[in-house]
Amino acid sequence: MKILVAAKRVIDPDARIKLLPDGSGVDVQSVEYKVNPFCENAIEEALALKEEHDAEVVIVSIGPDDVTPTIRSGLAMGADRGIRVESEDAALDSDLVARILAGVFKHEGDVDIVLLGKQAVDGDNNQVGQLLAQYLELPQACFASEVKVSGGSATVTREVDGGLETLELPLPAVITADLRLNEPRYASLPGIMKAKRKPIDELSLADLGITDTALKVEVVRLEEPPARHAGVMVESVDQLIDKLVNVAKVL
């Protein structure tokens, strides 16, 4: 069994970010990157399946050379090898990422499961898994909270409004991970050492046969949320009701 896991690096979600003065993007000078948390769930699930089914786990990431540590962190957790597809962050959107991943899927040839995070916590687009399934014409199960693989199929439980939905998918299939799917393991120090020696192949878009690099989404402008105004302290419930009725006009 071969499992392809997509991993994206995102700006540390706990860090305070700054926008470029013209609002065209985030100032990435001196920012620290982390692996997208949902991608870590996807990696963990792939590793759990590897332990159960003796699978090969391949981590793929798209971007400049500084996405290599993202791949290495997956290798340190226990994945077998990595693939980096050369690109620039600004030259990507969800659609192109999905087409690139589809290209990697075909390039690898015998992938049984593609695991992704359900979304990246920077753009929060939640599109790549679905688009990838469409481009590959594969069954998909998004927001997985449990994955079981048996024979040539996967049984995926997904969290939906008001309950759980269980799907059975023939393999190969595309599965996107929700946070509650698992608790990602820590990379151990021996794992980090071993990761140095694991191969990371580098591919270009041309290697994957992708010539159409036009983006379908253009980021027009980013803005900071409006600053919060200080609250007003009231001295009694009567005053509070008065403010709600006459100032906030919510009652």
Add this chain to the structure above:
Amino acid sequence: MRFALDEEQVALQRAARRLLERWSPSAAARDAMETERGYDDALWQRLAADLGVSALLVPEALGGLGLGPTALAPVMEEMGRALACAPLLSTVALGTNALLLGASAEQQARWLPGLASGERTATVAFDPLGDARRSEVRAVRDGGSWRLDGVVTQVLDGHTASLVVVAAEVAAEDALALFLVPGDAPGLARTALPTMDRTRRLARLELHGVSVPPADRLDGPLPGAAALRAVLDRARVALASEQVGLAERCLDMSVEHARTRVQFGRPIGSFQAIKHRCADMLVDVESARAASWYAAWAAEHAPDELATAAAMAKAWCSEACFRAAAECIQIHGGIGFTWEHDAHLAFKRARASLALFGAPANHRETIAHELGL
């Protein structure tokens, strides 16, 4: 010289931070403080078995990772940042280094795998002032064995270590030697001491005719006193790194508080009196990190420079960390004095670490001596 962490060291640091953030929040440290042993064995097992920190310095052939002090430094920074309660400084910086620097290949093969796996913990019993030339323990020949008698008044994690490397004076040779003593050896009395810093424990060890077989006297290439001196220097480097991590934690707590605490209608961080304190703390942290990294580099690549570099790092990082912890309380104002806030935990750790393995004044004397002043 490359004066920055490489990709692998950054990964080690991140892995340690992640584990400690998850499993060693300050609530865990407070729980450990209340226990007799002073640390949570589950956290130690996570650090040792899951993360592999206890194997960091041990050669690969003996089940370790074969890394050096430059890899230990970022991990120690995280231990300090988390105020983690675990016998890492004693087991790795003291015990493992004692075996690496003072033991024969056979002795290393016998003891290091157990330390690497985290199954055993270790410490070194030496003069509490950090003087590697003297010991209050005497070793004399007793038939075919050695007989150890004496007292070591302060031994890091001495009450829990499963292996104690005891520095003892061998009168017949007029020299110091290192002996391996199991923690449960007959004649070894261990008493946990009440420490100001409850996140780190010391014990008094009394040796009453402890019998040590000849094979357990360390007989590596370095003689006892030289080995002990090198072990203490490496331990000072590790402790200096821990102090950097703690100082940075104090800085981060202070800046966060200064950003969010509003007085006179504005965040207190907008007042120059607070800004200057935070700026001074940052200078302290950055210069301390430079000193500790240089000392770690010297420990790995330039042993001739280690004595000076370790003394510089320990003296500077001790005072920088102590200043940062003291300023942290001042910037927090009244809440910084409360039991519930972590500022006092940092302050007590900083104060105790300042004296551990020799005080700054001792280290400045060493530097003056090394420089021929």
